[in-house]
Every structure is written in C-alpha cells, then in structure tokens.
Amino acid sequence: MKLKGYLWSAFLVAFISIIGFSYIAILISNHKIIQFDQRVITFVQGLESPFLTLIMRFFTYLGSFPSVMVLFIVISYYLYIVLKHRAEFLLFGTVVVGTIIFNEMLKHFFHRARPDFHRLIEAGGYSFPSGHAMSAFAFYGIVAFLLWRHIPDQLGRTILILVSILFIFIIGISRIYLGVHYPSDIVGGYFASALWLTIAIWFFQRYKEKQYERSYRS
Template sequence: MQLRAYLIMAFIISSVCVIGFSFISLLISDQKIIKFDSWVIQLIQGLESPGLTSMMKTFTFIGSAPFVIILSILLMFFLFKVLHHGIELILFVTAILGSACLNGLLKNIFQRVRPDLHRLIDISGYSFPSGHAMNAFTVYGIITFLLWRHIPTKWGRSILILFSIVMILSIGISRIYLGVHYPSDIIGGYFASGFWLATLIWFFQFYKEKRYNKKYKSEI
C-alpha cells in the first residue's frame, strides 16, 4: 500500500511537471510570455545594489557546474563511506548526470537566445531551460529525498525542506537578477527537473520495494 501511494504521488508530480513545462514552452514559442518575463525582470533588477549583486553572484556560483561537482563528490563520499548506501549513491549520480544531459538536450531543441537587457555578468549559450535552475532543483531535491529518512525529528526535517526551498529559489532568482535568464527559463528548468526527479524516484521506490519483497519471501 505504501509503494502504491509513492508511485501514485510520483506519477502525479511528473505529470504536473510535464504539463507545466509544455505550457511554458508553448508560451515561449508563441512569444506570449514576453510581458510576464519583462515585468518580473524589471521587478527583480529594480532592487539592484552592490551588496545584493555580490549575494546573487554567490548564489549563482553555488548553482554552477564546478560547485555542483564538488558538492556531489562530497555527498557521494558520505553516502558510500558513512551510510554505506550503494543504491542511493547510484540514484544520486543518475539524478545529477541525467539532469545535465536533459538540460543540454532541451537547450538545443529550443535554442532560445538569452536576454540582453541589463546583464551583470557575461555568459554564452542558450537560455531555455535554465541549467542553474535544473541543477539547484535536482541537487537539493535529491539531497532532501536521501537525507529525509535519516532525520528523526519533525523540526529537523522542516529545516531540511526549508533550506532546500531557499537554495532552489535563491539560485533561480539570482539568474534573473544578473540578467542572464528570463523568469520563464527558471520556471521551465524547475518543471523539467521536477519531472526527471519524480520519474527517477518512481523507479527507485519500485525497485527497492520489489527487492525487499523478494528478500523477505526468500527468508520465509
């Protein structure tokens, strides 16, 4: 029954993400989201200050590939050496690599040019969906999933969730603030990563439950 609930939840989340991503991509293709993007960009960049710029550059670095690689290596070491979780390690590596491959594929499909309104940093490449948004959602989403069961208290789990949400949103907002992404790039990145994570966790839970049942029956 618990497996069924997990699978239904994962299916619903992945379906919502696919619908959301499709909706955003259609709006972008028909250029019907320009006003929304412009309004949000003006709102966020209207808060510009030297201190906030430094903070946003820090968040954008945290969502960059070099930082994600370092963080991933540390977590891989923790999963394998401390928790001795080989299967979870495979899940983590698959989530990170798969998200990066999916982002590259989607960028080449849509080939959206980056905004050129008020850039605070220089960057090349296509804009949609945001790689930083996908990195943030995937990394902190999978970290939350893997560490959840090891935190015994509700307040500890609440802090974990709150921390992950803050990091995901802050990294996404930093890309808009720095002028290298449209808000729709960030939203699309969240949806794409949400679909990937939900699908991956669906298969992971299914595999673990089947393996547990097989082991239980063999012991009886």
C-alpha cells in the same frame, strides 16, 4: 507508503510537471510570455544594490557546474564509501548527471537566446530551460530526499525542506537578477527538473520496495 501509493504520487507530480513545462514552452514559442518576463525582470533588477549583487553572485555560484560537481564528489564519497549506501549513491549520481544531459538536450532543441540587456555577469549557451534552475532543483531536491530518510525528528525534516526550497528559489532568482535568464527559463527549468527527479525517485522507491519484499519472503 506502498508501491501503488508511490506510483500515483509520482504520476501526479510528473503529469503536473509535463503540463507546466509544455505550457511554458508553447508560450515561449508563440512569443506570448514576453510581458510576464519583462515585468518580473523589471521588478527583480529594480532591487539592485552592491550588497544584493554579492549575495546573488554567491547563490548563482552554488548552482554552477563547478560548485555542484564539488558537492557531488563529497556527497558521493560519503554515500558510497562511508555509509556504503550503494543504491542511494546510484540514485544520486543518476539524478545529477542525468539533469545535466537532459538540460543540454532541451537547450539545443529550443535554441532560445539569452536576454541581452543589463547583464551583471556573462554567460554562454542557450537560455531555455535554465541549467542553474534545473541543477539546483535536482541537486538540492535529491539531497533533501536522501537526508530526509536519516533525520528522525519532524523539526529537522522541516528545516531541511525549507533550506532546500530557499536555495532552489534564490538560485533561480539570482539568474534573473544577474541578467542571464528570463523568468520563464527558470520556471521551465523547475518543471523539467521536477519531472526528471520524480521519475528517478519513483524507480528508486520501486527498487527498495521490491528489495524489502524479497528479504521479507526469505
């Protein structure tokens, strides 16, 4: 795909993400999403069982800062030292670190308090948008993007995408199940992260395209 194709694809995803995030933020500010949040929370927490709680705790840990940082260090080492893919390493680091900063900025702007009923774990800080949702979407999304480029067969690529989507989805659901986020926090986090991830990947693709053109001319 040429640069123009990347541009339009990125523009479309970014536009949808901005509209989606803005819509969720407006509904939250006007207190018009309360019924949606309550219905989803009631359904998800109605599934509670000891075994499911263990699963949700595990997945919420996969989206936590310590877990993401450990995986970030391991993958960064592999990209930079083993494969010597410096551009991919820079993209990976920019997405992961940028997501954390972006999330903190949004949280302090909106100042939404966390739900205070039926918590199975404790969590501090503001609620919107969900840091776990943003980190999961950005981290597993960029890992899928980087691995996709090195998987030759369609089956492997399909499995990669499905596993990434599953992890992102369950990590988001785990925050609702454990009582530390509203569903709208999760959806808003996905939209915000999709915007940031799209921008980062577009600049990366633009750089690679220009790099290819320079090498072709020489």
